[in-house]
Amino acid sequence: MVTVIESISEMREFIKQVKLQNKRVGFVPTMGALHEGHLTLMREAQSVSDIVVASIFVNPTQFGPNEDYDAYPRTWQEDITACQRAGVDVVFRPRVVDMYPEGWGTWISVEQVTEKLCGQTRPGHFRGVATVVTKLFNIVQPDKAFFGQKDAQQVVVLMKMVRDLNMNVEIVMVPIVRDEDGLAKSSRNTYLTADQRTAALVLSCSLAFAQQLVRQGQRDVDFIRNEVQGKIGAEPLANVEYVEIYSFPELQEVRTVSGKVLLAVAVKFGATRLIDNIILEAKE
Amino acid sequence: MVTVIESISEMREFIKQVKLQNKRVGFVPTMGALHEGHLTLMREAQSVSDIVVASIFVNPTQFGPNEDYDAYPRTWQEDITACQRAGVDVVFRPRVVDMYPEGWGTWISVEQVTEKLCGQTRPGHFRGVATVVTKLFNIVQPDKAFFGQKDAQQVVVLMKMVRDLNMNVEIVMVPIVRDEDGLAKSSRNTYLTADQRTAALVLSCSLAFAQQLVRQGQRDVDFIRNEVQGKIGAEPLANVEYVEIYSFPELQEVRTVSGKVLLAVAVKFGATRLIDNIILEAKE
Numbered sequence: 266m267v268t269v270i271e272s273i274s275e276m277r278e279f280i281k282q283v284k285l286q287n288k289r290v291g292f293v294p295t296m297g298a299l300h301e302g303h304l305t306l307m308r309e310a311q312s313v314s315d316i317v318v319a320s321i322f323v324n325p326t327q328f329g330p331n332e333d334y335d336a337y338p339r340t341w342q343e344d345i346t347a348c349q350r351a352g353v354d355v356v357f358r359p360r361v362v363d364m365y366p367e368g369w370g371t372w373i374s375v376e377q378v379t380e381k382l383c384g385q386t387r388p389g390h391f392r393g394v395a396t397v398v399t400k401l402f403n404i405v406q407p408d409k410a411f412f413g414q415k416d417a418q419q420v421v422v423l424m425k426m427v428r429d430l431n432m433n434v435e436i437v438m439v440p441i442v443r444d445e446d447g448l449a450k451s452s453r454n455t456y457l458t459a460d461q462r463t464a465a466l467v468l469s470c471s472l473a474f475a476q477q478l479v480r481q482g483q484r485d486v487d488f489i490r491n492e493v494q495g496k497i498g499a500e501p502l503a504n505v506e507y508v509e510i511y512s513f514p515e516l517q518e519v520r521t522v523s524g525k526v527l528l529a530v531a532v533k534f535g536a537t538r539l540i541d542n543i544i545l546e547a548k549e
Numbered sequence: 550m551v552t553v554i555e556s557i558s559e560m561r562e563f564i565k566q567v568k569l570q571n572k573r574v575g576f577v578p579t580m581g582a583l584h585e586g587h588l589t590l591m592r593e594a595q596s597v598s599d600i601v602v603a604s605i606f607v608n609p610t611q612f613g614p615n616e617d618y619d620a621y622p623r624t625w626q627e628d629i630t631a632c633q634r635a636g637v638d639v640v641f642r643p644r645v646v647d648m649y650p651e652g653w654g655t656w657i658s659v660e661q662v663t664e665k666l667c668g669q670t671r672p673g674h675f676r677g678v679a680t681v682v683t684k685l686f687n688i689v690q691p692d693k694a695f696f697g698q699k700d701a702q703q704v705v706v707l708m709k710m711v712r713d714l715n716m717n718v719e720i721v722m723v724p725i726v727r728d729e730d731g732l733a734k735s736s737r738n739t740y741l742t743a744d745q746r747t748a749a750l751v752l753s754c755s756l757a758f759a760q761q762l763v764r765q766g767q768r769d770v771d772f773i774r775n776e777v778q779g780k781i782g783a784e785p786l787a788n789v790e791y792v793e794i795y796s797f798p799e800l801q802e803v804r805t806v807s808g809k810v811l812l813a814v815a816v817k818f819g820a821t822r823l824i825d826n827i828i829l830e831a832k833e
């Protein structure tokens with residue numbers, strides 16, 4: 266039976282006991298509205314940890330003023346059942362007022378890798394992510410923490426933060442989980458109309474196409490980006506925010522595909538903003 | 550015999566072993582040039598910990614571009630002897646290039662309490678302090694960390710950081726240590742000429758005078774501040790940067806002395822900037 270802990274001090278006390286037994290703690294931070302992507306993270310954590318903690322916390326500091334904090338799906342009953350099935354031992358569900366009490370104000374800012382991609386249209390987003398993840402890490406003290414490649418830039422930011430601040434945790438990136446037709450799992454997919462849902466398949470299709478290009482020997486970053494941009498742009502319901510290629514995990518500008526590069530896209534379908542990505546690797 | 554560790558990974562390994570033995574770690578971060586103030590911190594740590602770690606690291610990120618990073622006194626041989634005498638078990642002396650490698654860039658910013666007092670003339674100073682202390686905390690994982698009241702604002706900033714980020718460490722503030730004539734111990738006192746050294750006594754004298762005023766029933770913050778400002782201003786070699794009174798430890802503006810308030814001063818003698826402070830408490 267999964268245990269639910271809401272109090273920060275109770276969570277600390279639980280972890281203290283776990284640490285005294287020298288057990289390995291795996292941690293999956295989430296905002297709830299759990300889907301197969303999250304459950305994959307939990308199962309992955311379960312396979313390499315003695316204790317799995319998942320947090321469910323819709324973090325206000327990573328939403329912009331015009332973003333969907335209030336509308337973000339909250340499905341607590343389904344989430345707790347899903348956690349239990351996925352082998353989670355403890356669900357940590359702190360209250361906003363305990364995480365950000367009156368007078369709170371200390372921020373973690375990761376430079377460079379936060380400024381591009383989603384950072385351009387979501388100023389402050391990664392500062393909010395880095396800050397809440399640091400707080401959760403300090404409370405849960407995991408040996409390993411699991412994040413989905415779906416939010417690839419988030420993974421890059423957190424890996425840099427952990428390295429730069431000498432944190433005692435390993436960030437594990439888990440591959441994207443997709444619906445059978447290719448759409449990347451996302452809590453925000455529930456916002457899509459049927460037509461938008463169909464149109465959104467252009468994302469995974471164009472990423473797969475780019476992978477084919479690289480497999481066929483294409484190495485020119487501009488060429489690949491233009492092809493992907495063209496394909497997505499041809500979908501009438503799609504409104505491209507960015508199609509970008511950077512080295513991975515450094516997120517440096519590159520002109521040719523060599524080693525690992527991240528092809529990442531952000532596209533709006535109506536008011537719903539979806540992201541997707543693929544890591545391309547040139548094998549000479 | 551005190552052990553010196555220069556490598557971050559060796560320090561981590563040492564701490565890992567210590568933690569497995571369930572020992573309490575006390576930590577004294579310093580920039581070296583140790584004086585009796587530091588040694589008091591170390592003895593205090595020693596009295597409540599199983600293992601005492603002191604770090605000696607002149608942290609470049611807390612010095613402004615026109616400050617004394619290069620000139621800051623470095624007295625390694627004396628420091629190591631002093632640490633040994635004070636009961637330190639391990640001196641951690643990381644290299645700048647290991648703490649801030651190529652491409653490094655993640656900062657901790659504490660809001661509000663960093664903007665007043667020394668924050669006005671030393672922009673970025675407390676960001677550098679909060680960041681390096683976080684890094685050192687993550688490496689050394691202390692149960693308690695010891696800081697001198699001499700840098701009272703630094704203590705306030707670090708206490709807020711620890712609380713806001715849910716860090717697993719207790720910040721212990723240790724009273725100011727003074728020379729027999731009253732001058733607060735500081736590594737920067739070595740910069741003073743004999744005349745400046747004498748003139749600088751006006752700091753501790755005026756703080757003691759303020760304490761007398763409060764003991765005699767004076768509660769008016771403006772009155773006390775003006776008295777102190779007048780006394781220091783009357784010293785020809787003194788160049789006042791600030792004389793301020795705030796609630797402690799919140800650093801909120803106050804008009805009357807009630808509960809604990811911090812009277813803090815920053816004064817230049819020639820090119821040497823000294824700070825001093827006293828916590829005044831109204832006992833009704």
